[in-house]
Amino acid sequence: MKFDTPAGPNPSDRGRVLGQPRDRIDGPLKVSGRAPYAYEYHAEAPGAAYGWILGASIGKGRIARIDRRAAEAAPGVLLVLTHENAPEQGEDSDYAAPQLQGPEILHYGQAVALVVAESLEEARAAAALIDIAYDAAPGHYDLAEERDQAKLPESGQTPPRTDVGDFETGYARAPVTLDVTYTTPDQSQAMMEPHASMALWEGDTLTLFTSHQIMHWAQEGVAATLRMPQEKLRVVSRYVGGGFGSKLEVYADAVLSALAARLLGRPVKVALSRPLIFNHTTHRAATIQRLRIGTEQDGRIVAIAHESWSGDQESGGTAEEASSQTRLLYAGENRMTRNRLATLDLPFAGSMRAPGEAVGLLALECAMDELAEKLGMDPIELRVRNDVGYAPEEGPAKPFSSRKLVESLRVGAERFGWEKRTAPGLRREGRWRIGLGVAAAVRPNLAQPSQARLRLDGQGQLTVETQMTDIGTGSYTILAQVAAEMLGLPLEAVTVRLGDTDFPKASGSGGSWGANSSGAGVYAAAAELRGMIARKAGFNADDAVFEDGGIRAGNRRIALADIAGAEGLVAEAGIEFGDLSEKYAQASFGAHFCEVAVDADTAEIRIRRMLSVAAAGRVLNPKTARSQCLGGMTMGIGAALMEEAVVDRRHGLFINHDLAEYQVPVHADIPHMDVIFLQEEDDKSSPIKAKGIGELGICGVGAAVANAVYNATGVRLRDYPLTLDKLLREMPAAAA
Amino acid sequence: MIDDAHAAPRRQAPGSAMTSEASMAAGSAAAPRLDLRLTVNGKERSLRLDPRVTLLDALREHLRLTGSKKGCDHGQCGACTVLVNGRRINACLTLAVMHEGDSVTTIEGLGTPEALHPMQAAFVRHDGFQCGYCTPGQICSSVAVLEEIRAGIPSHVTEDLERIEFGEAELRERMSGNICRCAAYPNIIEAIREVQEQGA
Structure with a gap:
């Protein structure tokens, strides 16, 4: 289904199930401890050996010497991998995350060894026996010091720079001006479930139980790293113990568990220890933000500039785009924004809940408060005065x-x-x-294509299958609500299965697009299924009403269970988004x-x-x-x-x-x-x-x-x- | 070795070693193993364990009761909270072999999806969780907190040591060892209050 014209009235408007404050359908499993997270697939990956990752203890430099012999000889140890014996992997890219590929250390907490043993205790103890000597190199860790070296990155989630009108002139002429600089620190997503993976090989097929927000990103990343075809890799994340952006990436737990399991011919499970997470995985980068706002005496903005500086590894290239929301929020004819990026040798910068806006608004919305005081205005009135009905830059x-x-x-x-x-x-x-x-x-408001498969059985039970994840957001429940509303079923008649690449590709959870995109994907599949049901029952799909577990037109009604029959009905479809996001902000x-x-x-x-x-x-x-x-x-x-x-x-x-x-x-x-x-x-x-x-x-x-x-x-x-x-x-x- | 993580764990014959330990011990100077008997969710269990195994890993990896979660393994987050002899404890901060003869209740022992404990049901009703990972620890703590107040055990915010209120300040203070990054905190407090009021 292509969404390229505004939606008219449709069955999702009915509000019988969708839009109701229903309890989470995954609730009973979660509150009773029965919902399985990545490290807990004992039944599916039996007899797994335990991996323990050792992280680099310098910020930059190289490994001069690494001796794994004592670890290999330690009780219970099955395998020790370092850059000297790790299998060759795919090139580093946006998705791939090769591990142990050389002696160079880019950042503290980068994996330098994996120990696999019969037990966690043995793996952890043996990891302490690995003898490493580093040649540490001086690194750049201070954003303020590197600020003057910062450049505009070539690309980003949003443009690195925008200019409208003539900011400098407008600001110079403004009767009231504010010029303030705010700083925000590095932050950590700190979700409660550590990154973890269990790898199970069957022939040349890998099943990876892991904790990831977007299934097809994990599949692409791990397959590219392991140089294997994606169709031979199944990724499963049925429950994800929080993500907040941290689980948009593939890390050493996924890659090294898979490599070790292949070498050992046995399932291997690896979790990142909590102290490793903060430096091994991504974080929200610190920012320096300068705001300049010029207004008339009545508070009307005539010039606004928001400049942001943040840092990342040279090969990372991720700027914290802290000025981006300033392009959308307030009126003003003369505008300038910059998201500059300095090279730092800290761990990789990445996404954390509302990348850009979360820290950008920490600066902009305090600057507005400062401006209101300067103008002698109520801060709400200042914002109302600068409201705008269109994208202010466009x-x-x-x-x-x-x-x-x-x-x-x-x-x-x-x-x-x-x-x-x-x-x-x-x-x-x-x-x-x-x-x-x-x-x-x-x-x-972002949107991503998303697909789903709906299966109606002879008992009138509906099963929704999609790669969508539920990272605590409520996907299980709201997708069941969309499907129930569309088919006129009670919520209890719907089962939702998520987080598995065996299911149709979905938006995944990121950028706040999950509920709307995957919900629209289920809507599309439900529309397809409604058509199939109507055709099979001999109804005109446009006239038929789906309610109370049946399809009705005039005074004729048939139960969905009877239409589905023993064979059942299966519909698979998805949503694609057209250019409405270009026509409308x-x-x-x-x-x-x-x-x-x-x-x-x-x-x-x-x-x-x-x-x-x-x-x-x-x-x-x-x-x-x-x-x-x-x-x-x-x-x-x-x-x-x-x-x-x-x-x-x-x-x-x-x-x-x-x-x-x-x-x-x-x-x-x-x-x-x-x-x-x-x-x-x-x-x-x-x-x-x-x-x-x-x-x-x-x-x-x-x-x-x-x-x-x-x-x-x-x-x-x-x-x-x-x-x-x-x-x-x-x-x-x-x-x- | 096939065992359904959703199902009740197999019972072990007293004194029997788990398969993985037995095979591992062969050929290398493994750490000594210690025998341990304890009661978990009302069932007697016997384990032979590496003395370094925490109570949390004994539950999760050896008894396959994965409801108790490992969030930090350092006693900082509370996701591993279980009840030992009726008192709550961070299962990651205690070695399993220190619990000979103890009675342990985990989230699985409080209730099942079909027959939830009142606190579990209240968490569902009040949306006292999102991702669910801290939830077993929050619920075990919640159950224990109500007992602690009933037993007259004071907290940092207790004003009258003779008569401890079930107020929100008491609950928030006592629950602060259980981090919820999804931040269901207000809903959790509402769930606990409902259970307390219904039980009163």
């Missing part, structure tokens, strides 16, 4: 498909009690300084409101209340969508207040590489929080009229927190995270 010819930013701000302000906000530093409750903050949210919008309390003596910051308003097209399941927003809000609070992968500039690593020292929000940090979804159906987005929501929840949150901290204390920090040491230095005297 003009009225490219309108937004839907954009409820102003409504998000207005509804949120009323619900949150925004009128109670005072001037900075005025509100006290005992030892606590109280402040309110607001920020806008925007996240582009597409994004989800929202607004975040935060109330903080700051201890007047210690500068301890507590989140007291938080509200997010989201306009993201049709909400397919308000219960799971709300949870996605709560997750984004919490990660945004983490970004504002605590998360920082600290760079050890002597040795070139993230030194706080575990879950005790890389601090993420815990129960005690997070109060009850509210989420409001605005009614919106976006007919230019897909037949099911949804937009992305998984990342919208984090976009802008940290800025709302930071603006609330400013409102509470009168202290503006421009270096995230806003930790007590930074705040305390600037805090007014407690007696104030």
